[in-house]
Amino acid sequence: MGQRGWLAVVGLLMLTADSSQAQMGPQGGPGQRRRNGMEEAGRMVDAYVVSNLQESLDLTDEQFVGVLPSVKRLLDDRRRLFGERRRLLMDLRTNLGSTPVDEKRVARALQELRMVESESAETQRRNLEAVDGALTPVQQARFRVLETEVEQRIREMVREHRPQRAPNRRAPSQPEN
Secondary structure, three states, X not given: OOHHHHHHHHHHHHHHHOOOOOOOOOOXXXXXXXXHHHXXXXXXXXXXXXXXXXXXXXXXXXXXXXXXXXXXXXXXXXXXXXXXXXXXXXXXXXXXXOOOOOHHHHHHHHHHHHHHHHHHHHHHHHHHHHHHHOOOHHHHHHHHHHHHHHHHHHHHHHHHHOOOOOOOOOOOOOOOO
């Protein structure tokens, strides 16, 4: 699964962590609960991947011990970089909602976003190479299948828990025609 696929997984995971529309708030407020829920959901996915890694990839005990740090680093970096990207996009949304729009602030935020996206791509490539280096080609393929299965399961969970929208309401991220 590519970088965008994992970004989608983490994003979907964040939706399931707390379905409320609470904004980032003060310590102990709705935003803190949401962050805690997202962190917990991320840990749950990590635990699932790690617990299924050895069996799904048919790893020896020695291979499992060798690849585990690389897999954990891959998962941690994905979540960290997704969180940073999400924060920057929220800042952009806030900036675009102000009147008048501060074009210099938007330009700075876009530049920072591009830097994070570039770092994300490079970090993910490097992390996947480290994981792949500890695996045979068949195990590498099994790892990709495991990632895809995890992504699919998370999407299913989100669909099951997502509140139904009114038929004529469009999602906030969809442009008007």
